[in-house]
Amino acid sequence: MAIETSPQASSAPLVRMHGVHKWYGPHHVLVDIDLELARGERIVVCGPSGSGKSTLIRCINRLEAHQQGVIEVDGVEVNDRRRNLQHVRHRVGMVFQQFNLFPHLSVLENLTLGQIWALRRAAPEARARAHAALQRVHVAALADKYPARLSGGQQQRVAIARALCLDPQVLLLDEPTSALDPEMVKEVLDVITELAAQSGVAMLCVTHEMGFARRVADRVVFMDHGRIVETNTPEQFFQAPSSPRAREFLEQILH
Numbered sequence: 001m002a003i004e005t006s007p008q009a010s011s012a013p014l015v016r017m018h019g020v021h022k023w024y025g026p027h028h029v030l031v032d033i034d035l036e037l038a039r040g041e042r043i044v045v046c047g048p049s050g051s052g053k054s055t056l057i058r059c060i061n062r063l064e065a066h067q068q069g070v071i072e073v074d075g076v077e078v079n080d081r082r083r084n085l086q087h088v089r090h091r092v093g094m095v096f097q098q099f100n101l102f103p104h105l106s107v108l109e110n111l112t113l114g115q116i117w118a119l120r121r122a123a124p125e126a127r128a129r130a131h132a133a134l135q136r137v138h139v140a141a142l143a144d145k146y147p148a149r150l151s152g153g154q155q156q157r158v159a160i161a162r163a164l165c166l167d168p169q170v171l172l173l174d175e176p177t178s179a180l181d182p183e184m185v186k187e188v189l190d191v192i193t194e195l196a197a198q199s200g201v202a203m204l205c206v207t208h209e210m211g212f213a214r215r216v217a218d219r220v221v222f223m224d225h226g227r228i229v230e231t232n233t234p235e236q237f238f239q240a241p242s243s244p245r246a247r248e249f250l251e252q253i254l255h
């Protein structure tokens with residue numbers, strides 16, 4: 001059974017959200033979201049706590065279900081149909097705040113598991129790709145260690161390597177440094193910055209690390225109360241945000 005790919009799939013944005021709404025019970029957490037992410041584009045999403053940033057990115061790979069509107073990844077609608085979900089999950093990698101590594105598996109096993117189960121790769125190929133991904137994030141020496149023996153920064157770099165092993169076209173990063181001790185934030189942001197510079201992977205990153213946003217983002221999206229209030233270049237956003245709410249938010253976090 002074929003999945004319904006839109007005719008313009010190849011020229012279409014990699015991710016398209018149109019008129020997307022989501023409620024948790026009576027709580028309207030995403031309100032009429034329109035957002036497009038081009039191939040290779042990097043967008044930073046910021047905004048106050050509870051404004052819907054995590055929910056927005058979790059709807060893209062169906063970790064959360066939206067109730068109205070359309071989300072497409074690479075021309076295919078994100079919904080519960082198994083083939084559509086497979087299409088989406090093969091293109092979208094996710095990096096979580098809390099790393100989410102399996103504690104009973106070694107680093108290498110954490111990286112090969114998804115490749116073998118989701119992509120049906122043979123174990124030797126999965127291992128070779130895992131080693132290459134660990135090298136890309138500068139933790140090649142940790143392959144045989146268990147997550148509990150690693151620092152938070154190392155665990156997050158392993159989690160990034162795990163996402164890379166699946167050859168995603170887009171990485172969703174949900175506050176990748178907010179669970180880290182301050183001295184480890186830089187090592188993780190440096191790895192993400194390097195990836196952005198050296199690979200064509202698109203990124204949608206929820207973060208309040210404004211230096212990172214300035215260095216890496218093509219666009220900054222500012223959310224408040226479930227809405228996208230402003231979309232801007234990093235230069236404009238940080239120097240002269242167009243919305244009063246964004247100005248207020250920046251004053252709070254920068255001073």
Ligand SMILES: Nc1ncnc2c1ncn2[C@@H]1O[C@H](COP(=O)(O)OP(=O)(O)OP(=O)(O)O)[C@@H](O)[C@H]1O
Binds near residue numbers: 024047056
């Ligand atoms: N599983 C859930 N059930 C009910 N309400 C939820 C659930 N997940 C999130 N919410 C609510 O939805 C709103 C948006 O949450 P979300 O986590 O997307 O915001 P956020 O901008 O990422 O916040 P933060 O910066 O604090 O992580 C919040 O009011 C939150 O309490």
